[in-house]
Amino acid sequence: MSSGRLLPVSDLRINDPRINDPRETIVVTGIGVVSPYGVGLDCLQAGMLAGKCCLSPTKDVYPGFDGTTAAVCGLPLPANGDSSRYSRSDQMAMLAARDAVENFDRDSAAFRESGVFMASTVAGLSEIEPAIAEDPAAWYRRGSGLARAASYPPAHVADAVGEHLGVRGPRCAVSAACASSAMAIALAANMLLDGAAPMMLAGGSDALCPFTLSGFSSLQALDPEPCRPFDVNRKGLNLGEGAAVLVLETLDAAKARSAEVLAVVRGWAMTNDAFHSTAPQAQGNGLADCMRLCMEMAEVSGDEVGYVNAHGTGTPLNDVAESNAYETAFRGRGRPVPVSSTKSYFGHCLGAAGALEAAITITAVRCGALLPTLRLTDPIESPNVEWLRGEVRREALPLAMSVSAGFGGSNTALIFGSGGFGDGGLRNGRS
DSSP, rough: OOOOOOOOOOOOOOOOOTTOOOSSOOEEEEEEETTTEEEHHHHHHHHHHHTTOOOOOESSSSSTTEEEEEESSSOOOOOOOOOTTHHHHHHHHHHHHHHHHTTTOOOOOOOOOEEEEHHHHGGGGGGTTTTHHOOOHHHSSSSTTHOOOOHOHHHHHHHHHHHHHHHOEEEEEEEOGGGGHHHHHHHHHHHHHHTSSSEHHHHHEEOHHHHHHHHHHHHOOOOSSSOTTTBBOOBOOEEEEEEEEEEEEHHHHHHHHBOOEEEEEEEEEEEEEEEEESSOOOOOOHHHHHHHHHEEEEEEHHGGGGEEOOOOOOOHHHHHHHHHHHHHHHOSSSHHHHHHHHHHOOOOGGHHHHHHHHHHHHHHHHHHHHOOTTTOEEEEEEEEEEEEEEEEEOOOSSSSEEEOGGGGGGGEEEEEEOOOOOOOOOOOOOO
């Protein structure tokens, strides 16, 4: 797709008076994506705007599995050709990070001192095979077993990205279930405001594997058919895989290097339900508080949020709790808030979901495109919510929110804005 032209930040006219300190305004200057659509934001944008669903029937991921997933096909090897030290989650993260900084000056001091904040729930556990149960010692002696074992901790994803790009700033990891990579973005933004690094690469990566598929199957949370988030007849979620990395820096830093800005991170917030290890609190109080706090930080009202990219898994419990949260957070709004779940396109990517959906939300803002939920025929009744379905809606979208939730009650909300500049498609920032 044509990406359109983005204005250099020196030419930007930030019309909103609430964006008044470039040293404390966080902007996105690069986005890298690995998804079932392919490598790159253009592939993701084109596929989703065309309404393409990547979910497909899947068998024998482990003995007896018969369901629906969305996989990344043809994953390239790392640049050095050595995949033995890196899990599939590592490799997708490295590829997404490289895509995000493709046009950056990687020899600059700011880039070399960049920090990395990555999320994963699976990390290197995707590499464990059934044979390990029969003879663990033999499995680890075979081939690269011990090297792969080093990739089990979620922190290894951040290490892989930092090592691959040669950056020397802080490397951090978060593993808070399905809110993880949205949380990584929020925490990376905080680190920038604290002066921990001049630039942060933040996101997440998770691979499909028997470990997670069997776990969600045991919870009876999977829909064997393509999922139907927010539909009365929904039966569960589908799992996908992928990675996304956002490059964050202050507006002041972006201006100093004449960078192109993709979006402004207007607000972020994190809360916890403090309710249950897997089940959401039925009224969605923790998630509602998270959205409210995010809007407070952004200094915007519910009426100013033009679109919400929902967590929207398609499970019976999540979708009711989430719809209740929207009722609370957007109570008093002049008209129902437009909401959709893009997990209906390529499934739930777990620790990568929040970052992928942040990239989609930025796409929505930049293109003025509100994506519908696929297969939504009989929506949950929710008076304060407009469930988007059918065709892509085209309209100006100054502000949009991305919402993530996870096991253990973790919630994260992010608000992205155009800052009053430009429109059109997306491409990565140039330094």
